[in-house]
Amino acid sequence: MSSCLNSLNQMPIGSLGIVKALTAKGFIYRRMLDLGLIYGTKVEALRRNSAGDLTAYQIRGAVIAFRLEEAEKVLVEQII
Amino acid sequence: MSKADLFGIKIESADDIVVALAGNPNTGKSTVFNSLTGLNQHTGNWPGKTVATAQGKFAYRSKNFILVDLPGTYSLFANSIEEEIARDFICFGKPHVTVVVADATCLERNLNLLLQIMEITNRVVLCVNLLDEAKRKKIRIDLQKLADFLGIPVVGTSARNKTGLEQLKYVVEQVASKKIRPTPFIINYSQKLEKAVQSITHHIQNLVGNEINNKWAALRLIEGDKLLLSSMKDFLGLDLLQNDQLQKELFAARSLIETVNTFEDLSYEITAAIVWAAEKISQNVVTIEDNSYNQLDRKIDDILTSKVFGIPIMIALLGLVFWITIQGANLPSNLLANGFFWFESRLTHLFSQLGTPIWIHDILVLGIYRTLAWVISVMLPPMAIFFPLFTLLEDLGYLPRVAFNLDHYFKKACAHGKQALTMCMGFGCNAAGVISCRIIDSPRERLIAIITNNFVPCNGRFPTLIAIAGIVGIGAAGAYHSFTAALSVLTAIVLGVIITLLVSKILSNTVLKGLPSSFILELPPYRKPQVGKIIVRSIFDRTLFVLGRAVAIAAPAGLLIWCMANFSINNVSLLTHCAQFLDPFAKFIGLDGYIMMAFILGLPANEIVIPILIMSYMAKGSMLELETLTEMRQLFIENGWTWLTGICMMLFSLNHWPCGTTLWTIRRETQSWKWTWISFLVPTITGIVICFITAWTVRLLKLI
Numbered sequence: 001m002s003s004c005l006n007s008l009n010q011m012p013i014g015s016l017g018i019v020k021a022l023t024a025k026g027f028i029y030r031r032m033l034d035l036g037l038i039y040g041t042k043v044e045a046l047r048r049n050s051a052g053d054l055t056a057y058q059i060r061g062a063v064i065a066f067r068l069e070e071a072e073k074v075l076v077e078q079i080i
Numbered sequence: 081m082s083k084a085d086l087f088g089i090k091i092e093s094a095d096d097i098v099v100a101l102a103g104n105p106n107t108g109k110s111t112v113f114n115s116l117t118g119l120n121q122h123t124g125n126w127p128g129k130t131v132a133t134a135q136g137k138f139a140y141r142s143k144n145f146i147l148v149d150l151p152g153t154y155s156l157f158a159n160s161i162e163e164e165i166a167r168d169f170i171c172f173g174k175p176h177v178t179v180v181v182a183d184a185t186c187l188e189r190n191l192n193l194l195l196q197i198m199e200i201t202n203r204v205v206l207c208v209n210l211l212d213e214a215k216r217k218k219i220r221i222d223l224q225k226l227a228d229f230l231g232i233p234v235v236g237t238s239a240r241n242k243t244g245l246e247q248l249k250y251v252v253e254q255v256a257s258k259k260i261r262p263t264p265f266i267i268n269y270s271q272k273l274e275k276a277v278q279s280i281t282h283h284i285q286n287l288v289g290n291e292i293n294n295k296w297a298a299l300r301l302i303e304g305d306k307l308l309l310s311s312m313k314d315f316l317g318l319d320l321l322q323n324d325q326l327q328k329e330l331f332a333a334r335s336l337i338e339t340v341n342t343f344e345d346l347s348y349e350i351t352a353a354i355v356w357a358a359e360k361i362s363q364n365v366v367t368i369e370d371n372s373y374n375q376l377d378r379k380i381d382d383i384l385t386s387k388v389f390g391i392p393i394m395i396a397l398l399g400l401v402f403w404i405t406i407q408g409a410n411l412p413s414n415l416l417a418n419g420f421f422w423f424e425s426r427l428t429h430l431f432s433q434l435g436t437p438i439w440i441h442d443i444l445v446l447g448i449y450r451t452l453a454w455v456i457s458v459m460l461p462p463m464a465i466f467f468p469l470f471t472l473l474e475d476l477g478y479l480p481r482v483a484f485n486l487d488h489y490f491k492k493a494c495a496h497g498k499q500a501l502t503m504c505m506g507f508g509c510n511a512a513g514v515i516s517c518r519i520i521d522s523p524r525e526r527l528i529a530i531i532t533n534n535f536v537p538c539n540g541r542f543p544t545l546i547a548i549a550g551i552v553g554i555g556a557a558g559a560y561h562s563f564t565a566a567l568s569v570l571t572a573i574v575l576g577v578i579i580t581l582l583v584s585k586i587l588s589n590t591v592l593k594g595l596p597s598s599f600i601l602e603l604p605p606y607r608k609p610q611v612g613k614i615i616v617r618s619i620f621d622r623t624l625f626v627l628g629r630a631v632a633i634a635a636p637a638g639l640l641i642w643c644m645a646n647f648s649i650n651n652v653s654l655l656t657h658c659a660q661f662l663d664p665f666a667k668f669i670g671l672d673g674y675i676m677m678a679f680i681l682g683l684p685a686n687e688i689v690i691p692i693l694i695m696s697y698m699a700k701g702s703m704l705e706l707e708t709l710t711e712m713r714q715l716f717i718e719n720g721w722t723w724l725t726g727i728c729m730m731l732f733s734l735n736h737w738p739c740g741t742t743l744w745t746i747r748r749e750t751q752s753w754k755w756t757w758i759s760f761l762v763p764t765i766t767g768i769v770i771c772f773i774t775a776w777t778v779r780l781l782k783l784i
Contacts, residue, residue, distance in 0.1 A: 027159055031600055033351040034155040036189055036358070046378070050387040051488030054497070056603055060359075061186040063377075063603040065484055067491065070600065 006078055009055065009071035011045040017076030018042055024073035032074065036060040043076060084173045086315060088127040089135055089148055096144045097256045100173070102166055102197060103181035104190050105152035106477075106604040108209045110134075111239040112181050113149045114613065116249070123621070125748075126165050132518060140249045143256075148175065154189075156196045157305075157347070160521050164307055171200050171292055172315035176256040179248070181207045184214035184221055184236070185373075185605060187366055191358035194230070198264035199296045204232045205251050205262075212238040213607065217373035219366060226365040232262035240610050269299075269353050273346075276302055276333040283329055291316055302333055303346050377605050384478065390485040397478075398504060401469045405508075406542065409461035416460065420453035443642055446702040451638025451688065454703060455630055458687040462539040463626060466508040467618040475609035479504075483601055493581040494588030496525035497599055499532075503580060506536040507573075510738055511626050511745040513538075518749070524594045528584050530746055531759045534738040535580040535766075537572055540686035544733050545569050547690060551713045552726035572734050579735065579770075583762060591758065626741060630685055633740035637684035641692060644681065646701045655681075655696055669768055670728030670775030672720065679732065683740045689733070724778050728771045735767030 011017050019041040022032055037043070037059060044058040049065075056065040066074075082098040085091055089098065103109040113121075117136025126133045134149040150169055151162035170178055180197055182190035187208065198204055208221060227234040233251045237244030254260040268274070281298045288294065292312075300308045301320070313319050320326055337346065384393060424445060431441040473479055479501050487497030498520050506513030513533040520526040537545060549568030588594060644655040655677060663673030674696040682689035691703035694712070697719045698704070706712045716725075737760045738746065747756045778784050 028600075030157055030159045030347065031154070033348065033355075034157065034159070034192065035600070036192060036355045038348070038352045038355050041355075047381060047385060048387075049385065049484050049487060050390060053491065054484060054487045054599075054601070056381075056385075056484065060189045062189050063605075065487075065601040065603060067487065067599045 004077075005075045007072045008043065008045075008057065008066065008074040008076055009068050011043075011076060011078055013045050013048060013055075015078055016042060016044045016080040017078045019074060020077050021075040022073060023075065024070065028070060028073070032070075035062070035064055037074060043074075082174050082176055083315075084146070084148065084169070084175060087148075087169055087173050088124070088133070089146065089173070090122070091146060092144065096146050097177070097253075098173070098175040099145055099147050099252055099256070100150055100170055100175035100178040101147055101181060102150045102170065102178055102193065103152060104154055104183065104186075104193055106602065107152070107181045107183040107190060108239050109152055109181040110149065111610070111613075112179075112207060112209060112237065112245075112248075113147060114617070115239045115242055115245055117147055119620075129161055129165060131161055131165055138249070140253055143253065145249075145252070145256075148173075153193065155193060155351075156200070157351075162521070164311070167200070168311050168315065170197060172311060175203075177203050177205060177252050179205045179207050179252060181209050184208045184210045185217055185219055187221060188358050188362035191361060192354055195265075195267060195354045195357055198230070198232065199267065199299070200293050202262050202264055203255055204264060205248070205255055206230065206232060206234045207244075207248055208234060208236045209239055211236045211244070212241060213605070218369040219373060220369060222365045222367075226361070229265060229361045229364065231265045233260055240613070265357075267353050267357055270349065272337050273299075273302075273349060276336040279333045279336065280326070280329045283326055287318060287320065287323065287326065288312070288316065298333075299350065301330055302337070303350060374605065380606055381481070381603070384481045385484050390481075394482055394485060397473070398507070401466065401473075402507065402542075404469060405462050405466040405539065408465045409539075412461040412464075413457055416457035417453070420457055424449060424453065442646065442701070443639060447642025448635050448638040450702055451634050451641060451684070452631060454688055454691060455634040455685045456627065458543070459540065459630055459685060460623070460627055463509060463623045464619060466539060467512070467622040468615050470505060470508055471614045471618040471622075472609050472611070475607065475614055477604050477606045480601055480603050484603060487599065487601070489581060490584070491599070493584040494594070495528050495581075495584040496520045496522065497601060499525065499529040499580075499584070502529045502533060503536045503577070506533045506538060508539055509622075509626050510534050510536070510538045510742040511629065512622050514742060514745045514749055524588075524592050527750065527755060528587050528592055530749060531587060531755070531762050532580045532583050534742065534759070534763045535583065535735065536576045537734055538686065540739065541733050542569065544686060544690055545572050545730055547709065547712070548726050548730050548733070550709045551716060551721075552723050552730075568730065572730060576734055579766065583766060587762075629741045629744055630739075633744065634684040637681070637740070641681050642702065644677075645695060653699070656699075659696065668775075669732075669771040670724055670778075671732060671771065672725065674719070675725075675729055675732070679736055683737070685741070686733070686739055722784055724775060724784050728775055731770050731774060732767045735763050735770055737764045 005020055019037055019039060022029060022037065024032055041060065046056040046058055046063060048055045053068045054065050055071055056063050084098045091098065101109060101113055113134065113136060116138050120138065121134055121136035123132060123134045125131065131151055136147045138145050138147065148169065150166040153163045153166050156163055156167040178197055178201055180194045182194060194206055208223060214221065223234045223236050233255065235244055235248045235251050237248055239245065251260065255262065277295060277298045280301070281294050284294045284297050288297065309320055383389060427445050427449065428441065431445065482504065483497040483500050486500040490497050490499050501519065502513050502516045505516040510533050514530050517526050517529045517533070520529055546569055645653055647654050649657060659673030659677045662676045666673050666676040674693060678689045678693035678696060681692050688703060691705055694706060694715065695703045697715055706715065743756060743760060746759045747753065750756065
């Protein structure tokens with residue numbers, strides 16, 4: 001298991017990561033917490049749109065898409 | 081005693097039981113609402129807000145229940161107006177019972193909201209909805225165990241099959257009459273935080289009494305929730321900011337906590353405690369028998385959001401919807417028109433029998449009645465077909481996928497991905513498109529979407545575009561001709577989309593400055609649509625609603641059109657005077673004065689632009705249509721049309737002021753005249769500029 005942290009947008013599609021930190025601020029930070037994106041949460045990268053700047057993730061049973069700018073602000077440890 | 085009336089909720093008697101309905105978006109909350117209240121409902125806006133509200137009634141055991149549908153939210157931390165409204169209503173509106181609707185297929189995330197609500201009020205009932213979907217996906221939920229964990233009643237439902245609703249009503253009644261007293265499970269925070277909360281709870285109790293949950297209020301105040309303070313001022317008349325002692329105690333309480341957690345942030349600690357509790361509860365009560373339960377959704381997503389096929393499939397689907405709408409509307413439109421004109425002749429007959437002066441007959445029948453009849457017969461059928469089809473796509477869960485596919489382009493224009501959806505709606509009707517902008521949660525992007533919605537041609541403009549395209553392309557014969565017409569309309573749509581993106585970008589760099597705000601899009605599971613309900617709801621909520629506004633505008637406009645065409649000075653009608661006045665300017669941008677007047681008088685509905693134009697050219701006193709395109713072409717050519725006039729008229733049809741119904745809706749949605757005027761001016765100026773450029777390019781290149 002690697003100990004280096006990636007941001008969510010660097011996770012390849014199909015991989016699984018564990019949230020280690022959020023660097024987002026304000027509204028978006030609150031919204032991420034509301035979606036249950038806290039320390040230790042498992043996140044799976046599901047799919048990307050054709051332009052490659054919007055990615056859907058499986059988070060606590062729901063499918064949520066983040067833009068690049070938001071995904072950058074979630075630091076994860078990739079486990080698979 | 082409920083204080084729901086503070087929120088504009090109409091209560092008929094003091095015995096009425098007020099029930100709030102809360103829940104995450106996409107949990108089938110509105111299905112629960114509709115199933116419980118049927119057609120006994122009333123929609124509107126929250127007082128002073130642009131957020132929609134719905135209240136409905138149902139009777140159970142000879143008691144009257146008033147159900148208030150709160151906005152769908154993920155939490156109650158007041159990140160958005162919707163959350164603020166939901167929280168204020170639960171906290172200060174004091175409903176007798178709050179029912180939280182949760183999605184059984186995604187229980188864990190839904191529990192977050194429930195746990196937050198349980199901190200505010202004891203009188204909570206959890207409704208675990210979509211149990212049928214959960215069963216299909218082999219997700220099992222132990223409802224009894226869940227109720228034991230939570231300390232509140234839990235009812236399982238599949239609202240669309242109407243199962244579990246009787247039980248839900250029973251439990252709600254029991255809680256309202258205090259025969260069941262829920263004892264909600266309380267979240268435990270860190271020792272330090274609990275101590276800090278405790279240190280000020282007593283003081284808050286002294287100030288507020290038992291009006292709200294004091295522990296919850298203490299927690300919020302320590303967290304620094306300023307919105308709660310202002311809500312307390314609004315609803316309880318208490319200005320706690322002015323209370324020096326409380327401020328001192330708050331300061332002391334905060335110093336007890338320092339920083340304790342990973343993200344060094346109190347909000348984090350509070351949310352994390354709730355998320356963990358939800359996770360723990362859900363692990364105990366949910367059994368997923370088949371881990372590949374969402375494989376089907378993923379497979380459908382593979383196709384519908386595919387990098388290769390996603391956008392073509394979307395275009396094909398939209399094309400199909402338009403085709404069905406246009407084809408399907410023809411016959412009922414003709415039938416309606418025939419019916420209305422038959423009735424018109426009966427009216428005329430009646431008037432002449434009664435011996436009413438001819439001018440009264442002309443104003444009422446040829447002016448007002450004919451305009452109304454025209455608007456209804458051309459608007460109603462396409463809307464009655466388009467809206468159910470669109471609602472079907474919505475119900476299936478397809479629309480968020482469209483936003484997913486197209487977000488890139490909107491992001492480039494500094495706009496919101498969901499603007500794609502509001503544009504699709506705009507193809508049906510711009511007024512409905514403007515209302516649908518409510519799904520965009522950030523105000524800046526929402527205004528952009530509202531202002532630019534008019535750039536997508538609505539159902540009402542398609543006939544104009546098709547007719548003019550037909551006239552311009554009529555030189556070519558046979559199949560080639562209908563091909564030219566189709567191509568022109570397609571070009572108009574593509575042009576509309578390009579202009580929307582360009583204007584969005586320009587707006588973002590000028591009057592609505594700002595970076596694209598955060599964009600988080602949920603892709604909910606696909607669901608089996610409820611066809612019957614779709615038809616009823618889309619007819620009531622959308623079709624009749626829009627038609628009502630259109631009729632309200634068409635009646636006075638009909639009067640005006642008739643007066644313009646029939647009152648004359650020096651034997652020349654007012655309409656012609658105005659057209660002659662506008663003519664130099666209109667010619668300058670490739671149109672003529674009569675076309676300009678037709679667009680101006682066509683304000684109530686774009687459908688009547690061509691009938692008014694024909695009326696003006698033929699110098700008749702009331703609107704009429706011609707039998708064939710050839711006749712129309714002949715008439716237009718006699719009035720000095722060239723192919724350039726046709727092209728410019730199509731361009732101006734695509735880009736000019738929104739129709740009266742849309743403007744009215746924009747005023748309602750933005751609550752601002754300023755933005756209504758901007759929404760009027762932006763497409764108008766765009767249209768003038770584009771027509772000018774086109775006309776002068778053609779003229780200077782001597783193409784004509």
